[in-house]
Each structure stands twice: as C-alpha cells, then as structure tokens.
Amino acid sequence: MVAKQLVINSTSYETRVALIEGGQVSEYYIERSRDRGIVGGIYKGKIIRVLPGMQSCFVDIGLERAAFLYGGDIKPEGSHELPEYFDEEGKHEHAHQGDEEEGSETNPPKTLQKNYRISDLVKEGQEVLVQVAKDAISTKGARVTTYLSLPGRYVVLMPSINHIGVSRRIQSEEERNRLRSIVQKIKPEGAGIIVRTASENVPDEKIIADIDFLVKLWESLRVKSLKSKSPCLVHEDLDLVFRATRDLISRDLDRIVIDDKKRYEDLVRFLNRFSVKLGAQVQLYQGETQIFDAFGIEQEVSRALGSKVWLKSGGYLIIEQTEALAAIDVNTGRFVGNKSLGDTIVKTNLEAVKEIVQQLRLRNIGGIIILDFIDMDRSDDRDKVFQALVEELKKDKAKTTVLRISEMGLVQMTRKRTEESLMQKLTVDCPYCDGNGHVKSPSTVSYEVIRELLREFSRSNHEGFVVKAHPQVADRLLEEDKIFIDELKSKHSRKVVVKSFLDYHLEHFEIAPMRFE
Numbered sequence: 001m002v003a004k005q006l007v008i009n010s011t012s013y014e015t016r017v018a019l020i021e022g023g024q025v026s027e028y029y030i031e032r033s034r035d036r037g038i039v040g041g042i043y044k045g046k047i048i049r050v051l052p053g054m055q056s057c058f059v060d061i062g063l064e065r066a067a068f069l070y071g072g073d074i075k076p077e078g079s080h081e082l083p084e085y086f087d088e089e090g091k092h093e094h095a096h097q098g099d100e101e102e103g104s105e106t107n108p109p110k111t112l113q114k115n116y117r118i119s120d121l122v123k124e125g126q127e128v129l130v131q132v133a134k135d136a137i138s139t140k141g142a143r144v145t146t147y148l149s150l151p152g153r154y155v156v157l158m159p160s161i162n163h164i165g166v167s168r169r170i171q172s173e174e175e176r177n178r179l180r181s182i183v184q185k186i187k188p189e190g191a192g193i194i195v196r197t198a199s200e201n202v203p204d205e206k207i208i209a210d211i212d213f214l215v216k217l218w219e220s221l222r223v224k225s226l227k228s229k230s231p232c233l234v235h236e237d238l239d240l241v242f243r244a245t246r247d248l249i250s251r252d253l254d255r256i257v258i259d260d261k262k263r264y265e266d267l268v269r270f271l272n273r274f275s276v277k278l279g280a281q282v283q284l285y286q287g288e289t290q291i292f293d294a295f296g297i298e299q300e301v302s303r304a305l306g307s308k309v310w311l312k313s314g315g316y317l318i319i320e321q322t323e324a325l326a327a328i329d330v331n332t333g334r335f336v337g338n339k340s341l342g343d344t345i346v347k348t349n350l351e352a353v354k355e356i357v358q359q360l361r362l363r364n365i366g367g368i369i370i371l372d373f374i375d376m377d378r379s380d381d382r383d384k385v386f387q388a389l390v391e392e393l394k395k396d397k398a399k400t401t402v403l404r405i406s407e408m409g410l411v412q413m414t415r416k417r418t419e420e421s422l423m424q425k426l427t428v429d430c431p432y433c434d435g436n437g438h439v440k441s442p443s444t445v446s447y448e449v450i451r452e453l454l455r456e457f458s459r460s461n462h463e464g465f466v467v468k469a470h471p472q473v474a475d476r477l478l479e480e481d482k483i484f485i486d487e488l489k490s491k492h493s494r495k496v497v498v499k500s501f502l503d504y505h506l507e508h509f510e511i512a513p514m515r516f517e
Contacts, residue, residue, distance in 0.1 A: 003252075005019075009291050010263045016028070030240075031240035042130070042225075043130055044225050044231065044232050045062075047125060050119060061144065131148045137424070153198060155194060155199065157214040158193070160191070164184065180195070242267070304422055315330065318331065332345070342378065346376060353388045366415045373385060400415045423438060427441060431506070439507055442475075446473055449467055465511050465514055467499065468504065469499075470500070478498055
C-alpha cells in the first residue's frame with residue numbers, strides 16, 4: 001500500500017482532491033467551476049466604510065459582498081516592519097494561504113500596531129491593494145489584508161515587508177545559514193522572503209530562479225494595479241489542482257494520481273519546472289471505475305457528512321456542528337474492554353484522539369471546538385490522552401490552540417478557519433426540518449447524478465437513460481448543469497432524459513434505461 005498519495009478527480013464542472021495517508025482519507029478539497037474560491041487573489045479595491053468602533057473597514061473588491069479589513073491587517077504607510085501577529089520566523093497568518101508547514105498561521109490580529117487608529121490608516125473612497133485571506137463564509141464577506149504575499153515552490157515573497165525567515169522545520173543550522181545567505185544576496189530592497197520547507201537541500205540556482213520568478217511576477221502585478229480602475233482582480237491564485245500540489249507535495253508524498261489526461265500533462269510540466277523527480281511522481285489514472293470509487297474516497301466523504309463515526313474498538317464519536325462551534329462527544333459504545341473500567345476508558349479515549357484529528361481535517365471543522373472525552377479519574381490518564389492529542393494535531397496543517405483536559409474530560413480548542421467546512425460546502429439547511437439538520441444541496445445531488453450516469457455508461461450498452469429526480473435537482477440538470485449533461489451525451493453518444501417528480505426526496509434520484517418501442 002502506498003503510504004501517502006494525492007488523488008485528483010478533475011472534470012469541467014468540478015475538481016476534487018483527496019490526501020490519503022495510511023489508507024485513510026485525511027484531507028479533502030473541492031472546487032466547482034461556478035463558485036471557485038478566491039483565497040490568495042489580489043484585488044484593487046476601494047474603502048467604502050470605516051468603522052472606528054471596531055477598528056476595521058469594508059472594502060469593495062467587486063464581489064457581491066464587501067470584504068472585511070481589520071486595522072491590524074493594514075500596513076502603515078512607509079512601514080517595513082512585521083505586524084505583531086507574525087511569528088519569530090516572520091510568518092504571516094496568510095503567507096501561504098494556510099500552509100501550516102511553514103508555521104504561517106497565528107491567531108487573528110485583535111489590535112492595531114503601535115496604537116494606530118483606523119482613521120489614521122485609511123479613508124473612505126481610498127483605493128487599496130488587498131489579498132484575500134479567507135473566503136466568504138455564511139453571511140460574512142471575504143477577509144482581506146494589505147500584507148501581500150506570493151507563494152512559490154521554495155520561497156514566499158512578501159513585497160512590502162523587509163524580513164528574511166526560514167522554515168522552522170529545517171532543523172540543520174548549517175542548512176538554515178546556507179538558505180539565509182542565498183536570500184540575503186538577491187532579496188529586493190524593502191521586500192521580504194520566507195524560505196519554505198521544500199527548499200531544504202535544494203541547489204542554489206533553483207531557489208534563485210524561484211525568487212526571480214516571484215519578483216518579476218510582483219512587478220507585473222504592481223504595474224497592472226497602477227493601470228487598473230478599482231474594483232478589479234489583479235492576480236488570481238492557482239486553481240485547486242496546482243495549488244494543492246504546490247502546498248502538499250513537500251509533505252512526503254509518494255505519488256499523485258489524476259484522472260484527466262490534459263490536466264495530467266499540465267501537472268507534469270508544472271512539477272518538472274522544479275524537479276524531474278517530482279514530475280515522475282504523477283500518474284495518469286486510466287481505470288474503468290471512477291477514480292474516487294476505486295480509491296474508496298466517495299464512501300469516506302459520505303461518511304464525513306454523518307454525525308456518528310464508529311471506532312474500530314466498538315466505541316464511537318458524535319460530531320455536531322453549528323455556526324458558532326463544533327462539539328465532539330466520545331462514547332464507549334460496544335467496547336467493554338478486558339481489564340478494568342479505567343483501562344477501557346483510556347483505550348477508547350486514545351483511539352478517539354486519532355479519529356477526532358482525522359475528522360477535523362477531513363471535514364475541515366474550524367472555529368471553537370469542544371471535545372468531550374469519557375471521564376478519567378486519574379490525572380495521569382488525562383495527561384496521557386492530552387499529550388496524544390497534541391502529538392496527533394502536529395499532522396494538521398491548520399493552526400490549532402488546545403487547552404488541557406479538565407477533570408470532567410472536556411477539551412477546549414480552536415482550529416483556524418480559512419474556508420467553509422465540508423458540510424457547509426456540500427449541504428444546505430434541511431427544508432424538511434426547519435433548518436435543524438442538513439441535506440445535500442441540489443448542486444451536490446446534480447453532480448452525483450452526472451457521476452452515476454458515467455458509471456451507467458461504462459457498465460451497460462443502453463442507448464439512453466431516464467433520470468428521475470426532485471424538481472430542484474431536475475431544474476439544475478436542465479438549466480445550470482445542462483452544459484455538462486450535453487457534454488456527456490456528446491462524448492458517449494448516449495441519450496439522457498431528465499424527469500421531475502414532486503414526491504421525491506431532495507437527495508433521492510433514479511436512473512433507468514430508456515425504453516424504445
């Protein structure tokens with residue numbers, strides 16, 4: 001079994017990426033062509049409202065909702081200093097769009113630097129160049145910052161901050177000094193460079209080329225911004241295929257498997273820019289079974305939308321998510337152990353720790369999280385479980401803060417939220433229970449129908465199929481997603497008829513062979 005691999009399902013309507021570690025799906029990302037995320041994008045915006053009481057402002061960047069800009073995210077004129085929420089290596093929380101390995105994320109800034117007032121920094125009607133740090137979530141607009149950063153393969157360029165930092169994960173002092181020396185020689189005056197973990201033991205010329213590329217990119221963006229009228233997009237980050245590969249390739253990946261030939265060729269070329277060895281890690285999937293079915297990913301994702309998660313021992317977790325916080329409850333379930341009750345409880349809690357962290361990553365649960373472990377009488381047992389949790393969280397790329405286990409078995413923690421959770425992306429409030437639960441959204445079911453049609457095409461020779469679905473799903477297939485249905489019909493030379501049924505549940509659909517009389 002391959003220890004760690006990236007599996008990519010790429011189609012014209014959506015891209016899905018899954019990170020598999022030890023045979024389990026640990027991270028899952030989805031980007032749909034109609035609602036692509038904007039994190040990392042650089043915009044020329046206009047200040048439309050200043051809020052002195054909140055030391056923040058709203059910025060029109062051309063989207064439906066205005067973006068939110070904290071005072072602590074505004075670089076004072078003429079300042080080249082690091083803001084207070086950079087760590088000792090000069091890492092900004094938005095430096096790599098959530099790339100944990102460089103230690104880039106910290107808690108959001110609460111105050112302005114050096115007691116600046118928001119009214120000293122910006123005025124209504126002023127144009128500003130900002131970068132999106134968080135996508136819009138629920139009713140909140142995107143969060144932006146004026147501390148811009150351009151991530152490359154080996155380094156991150158910060159155009160307006162005079163600083164050099166080296167990833168903490170590079171532990172050799174000799175190697176750290178070598179990398180720092182390279183950057184010092186070619187770093188543009190007034191700009192900052194963060195050396196990423198991927199640069200360890202990389203030849204000088206490759207790091208220099210990466211810096212040179214980013215410097216030229218920044219100069220072209222700067223010129224474009226000067227010529228453009230706000231609000232407008234100045235620079236868009238890579239799409240999910242390249243972004244995920246860039247940010248995850250250094251995490252000891254054994255291989256990358258992708259099912260689209262053109263994207264496979266593009267990805268190989270992209271990685272060959274850095275190393276032929278990296279390009280060789282990419283494999284084109286050509287199996288008859290759809291790639292996420294073949295790797296067992298579809299089943300894992302469906303499981304991640306449920307509230308109950310079984311542990312191998314017979315215990316289970318109950319995971320409940322709200323807009324304000326998430327709660328995870330640990331239960332012994334069918335596990336009775338073979339020694340004392342205390343031993344059974346500790347074993348269940350230790351097993352739960354690994355599953356909890358995996359579910360946090362897979363579901364991308366962020367914000368405030370309460371973990372309710374089974375009560376443990378001995379402080380030594382509580383310490384053992386807490387240390388296991390801390391160790392397991394090191395695998396998580398998102399920034400986490402954890403408080404010690406209380407005598408009641410409760411752990412309070414926070415996990416950095418930069419985008420919607422898996423549930424927010426794939427579901428909507430349930431119309432059958434006044435919003436107390438969730439069902440899959442019409443778009444999610446529509447794409448499931450498309451994938452099921454592909455399966456039917458591959459396993460049967462019928463000339464056509466009839467799709468029976470809820471009216472909202474049928475409308476989606478006949479309108480917004482009609483282009484994808486037409487694409488399938490043309491590519492596979494089959495007929496597809498969509499019929500609407502009022503009595504169908506939103507998630508329920510049927511696909512039957514078309515009868516010709």
